[in-house]
Amino acid sequence: xxxxxxxxxxxxxxxxxxxxxxxxxxxxxxxxxxxxxxxxxxxxxxxxxxxxxxxxxxxxxx
Numbered sequence: 001x002x003x004x005x006x007x008x009x010x011x012x013x014x015x016x017x018x019x020x021x022x023x024x025x026x027x028x029x030x031x032x033x034x035x036x037x038x039x040x041x042x043x044x045x046x047x048x049x050x051x052x053x054x055x056x057x058x059x060x061x062x
Contacts, residue, residue, distance in 0.1 A: 025062065033057040 004015045020027050035054045038045045 031061045033061065 005012050006015045006018050008018045008020070022028075025031050033054065035050050035057075037047070037050055044050070
């Protein structure tokens, strides 16, 4: 908690309320993905490229 929030299954919620199903593939196998974005003057550079790569990676791990 402490006012911190997290993202799980498409929703934002307070961290102390989030629970991960122990059968979750990411939990069991350590699957995960991330994308690092560069922001300049409040604008994310090459955002479409990042989103495409993120979606392609998500498709690969199911």
